[in-house]
Amino acid sequence: MFRRSLLVASAATLAAPRLGHGQATRPLRFVPQANLTSLDPIWTTANVTRNHGFMVYDTLYGMDAQFNPRPQMASGHEVSDDKLSVTITLRDGLKWHDGEAVRAADCVASLGRWMKRNPSGQQLERALEELVALDDKRLRFRLKKPFPLLFNALASPVNPVCFMMPERLARTDPFQQIRESIGSGPFRFVPREFNSGSMVVYERNADYVPNPNGPSSFTAGPKRPNFERIEWHIIVDASTAAGALQTGEIDWYEQPPPEIQQLLRRNRNVTIEAIDPLPLTGIMRFNHLHPPFNDKKMRQAFLPAINQEDFMQAVVGTDPNLYLSNVGIFTPGTPLANDEGLEPLRTPRSLDAAKAALREAGYTNQPMRLIGPTDILAPAAMTQVAADLLRRLEVNADIVITDWGTVVQRRASREPLDRGGWSIFLTSFSSTDFMDPAGHFPLRGNGLSSWPGWPTIPRLEELRDAWFDAPDLPSQQRLAREMQRVAMDEVPFIPVGAYRSVTAHRRNLADRVPGFAIFWNLRRT
Numbered sequence: 001m002f003r004r005s006l007l008v009a010s011a012a013t014l015a016a017p018r019l020g021h022g023q024a025t026r027p028l029r030f031v032p033q034a035n036l037t038s039l040d041p042i043w044t045t046a047n048v049t050r051n052h053g054f055m056v057y058d059t060l061y062g063m064d065a066q067f068n069p070r071p072q073m074a075s076g077h078e079v080s081d082d083k084l085s086v087t088i089t090l091r092d093g094l095k096w097h098d099g100e101a102v103r104a105a106d107c108v109a110s111l112g113r114w115m116k117r118n119p120s121g122q123q124l125e126r127a128l129e130e131l132v133a134l135d136d137k138r139l140r141f142r143l144k145k146p147f148p149l150l151f152n153a154l155a156s157p158v159n160p161v162c163f164m165m166p167e168r169l170a171r172t173d174p175f176q177q178i179r180e181s182i183g184s185g186p187f188r189f190v191p192r193e194f195n196s197g198s199m200v201v202y203e204r205n206a207d208y209v210p211n212p213n214g215p216s217s218f219t220a221g222p223k224r225p226n227f228e229r230i231e232w233h234i235i236v237d238a239s240t241a242a243g244a245l246q247t248g249e250i251d252w253y254e255q256p257p258p259e260i261q262q263l264l265r266r267n268r269n270v271t272i273e274a275i276d277p278l279p280l281t282g283i284m285r286f287n288h289l290h291p292p293f294n295d296k297k298m299r300q301a302f303l304p305a306i307n308q309e310d311f312m313q314a315v316v317g318t319d320p321n322l323y324l325s326n327v328g329i330f331t332p333g334t335p336l337a338n339d340e341g342l343e344p345l346r347t348p349r350s351l352d353a354a355k356a357a358l359r360e361a362g363y364t365n366q367p368m369r370l371i372g373p374t375d376i377l378a379p380a381a382m383t384q385v386a387a388d389l390l391r392r393l394e395v396n397a398d399i400v401i402t403d404w405g406t407v408v409q410r411r412a413s414r415e416p417l418d419r420g421g422w423s424i425f426l427t428s429f430s431s432t433d434f435m436d437p438a439g440h441f442p443l444r445g446n447g448l449s450s451w452p453g454w455p456t457i458p459r460l461e462e463l464r465d466a467w468f469d470a471p472d473l474p475s476q477q478r479l480a481r482e483m484q485r486v487a488m489d490e491v492p493f494i495p496v497g498a499y500r501s502v503t504a505h506r507r508n509l510a511d512r513v514p515g516f517a518i519f520w521n522l523r524r525t
Helices: 002-008 047-056 104-117 119-127 150-155 238-247 258-264 296-300 308-316 351-360 377-393 404-410 458-469 473-490
Strands: 028-031 061-063 069-071 074-079 085-090 128-133 138-143 187-189 199-204 229-233 270-274 280-286 367-373 396-402 424-429 493-499 502-506
Touching: 028 238, 047 187, 047 199, 061 150, 069 074, 069 150, 085 104, 104 119, 104 128, 104 138, 119 128, 119 150, 119 458, 238 258, 238 502, 258 270, 258 502, 280 308, 280 377, 296 351, 296 473, 308 377, 308 493, 351 377, 367 377, 367 404, 377 396, 377 424, 377 493, 396 404, 458 473
Parallel strands: 028 229, 367 396, 367 424
Antiparallel strands: 061 069, 074 085, 085 138, 128 138, 187 199, 199 229, 270 502, 280 424, 280 493
16 A cells, blocks of 8 residues: 555655654665565575565674674684684574574575575585584584685675575575575564565564674674564655655665755755765676677677766766776775776777677677666666667667566576577676675686576686685785686676665664665664
């Protein structure tokens, strides 16, 4: 009913909130960046599903704002002198939302499923001799060789996140979706009120015991659910969402487009701010399994035509403070960001040069299919720029624009074009995703085991292995430069710039945790 009223009302006539409801009991109403089409944060890398995951699930370790891992569901750990055995002990009082106690066996099964999908997890699995539950409270990693980044991997907010689930769910094939959301996190998913494309509802988990140790920082420390009920309202029309935010019917609008941001800045009851202190990176991803982009010369041919400013201005507008160009494969402003191999993106932009490169690569009007969404800001804007670029390149392009949920489902298909497959899609990643090779899944070159696009680039895998074993930051930086040089030659994807994602919420919301859409500790003043 709430969504229907929003869709038929104009921004000027939206009803004011019912002030008779107490501040503490009134639901928090939120407009997410996209529709929630998958409930499985291990199966998909969609950020909206990651955000859902952090509502429902918890992690053995959290990551603080300085990117240090901290025990979360774990009370602590013991590491053997030879670094080949790591035993983790669970905190007391942990319960699943169905009332059952959290057991070490649940965590072992959850880790096994996560290791099949997460880039750091895949690396960990290669170093693992055995992972077992010693009893209900303790699990042990026995390693073939030391794995210094173990706790970083367990704490990483990079998709897929290492969420803990009951064993019966965690035993699901990692390449099949789970259909239930049962976690031990601060909020419970309410399946009876879930209506994909309309509303998602969460209720406070009364049995949740916040971590008592340390300050609350990013995904580490105490997570305090201050709202009894949180509603995600899927509102595709930006003007409707903005109108609801201004009248107070909505508390938080995750990703308003640039023209709406200007409107909201004039409202004294609304706060506009960066959702993440660091920029997000946009990419153009190619399908390496099928023509034409199974040939790297075809992928390279696009480089002279890519103008990062065009893509970023479509996302955030023309304010140069909100975007960056000359962006490589690592998050700008972080230790591994560098300029190695970026010359193809820095020389004068030329459609003619790109057309000539396509001809030299053997392009003779072979079909290519661009898929993209209409209902999520950054990918939708970048897809429109890419569609225009394909038209100007005069290639045989089929441009398929749907909702984001359909894109997420479709990009998982490995079928050729004549069976519904795809050639190109565009998306963006949180700052933490591209900080280093550990969680940078578009940078993987491990073929069918890698993220959609499935590039096979053995040299990238060799360099990544060496990075995990690097003894210090200078060594890691040297390897990162080499990885970028290889990536810009092999083109698993093209970086199309970085931008600062802006969020908008009512001014009476306080203590928002920076990074992404995080709901613990958030309160209404």
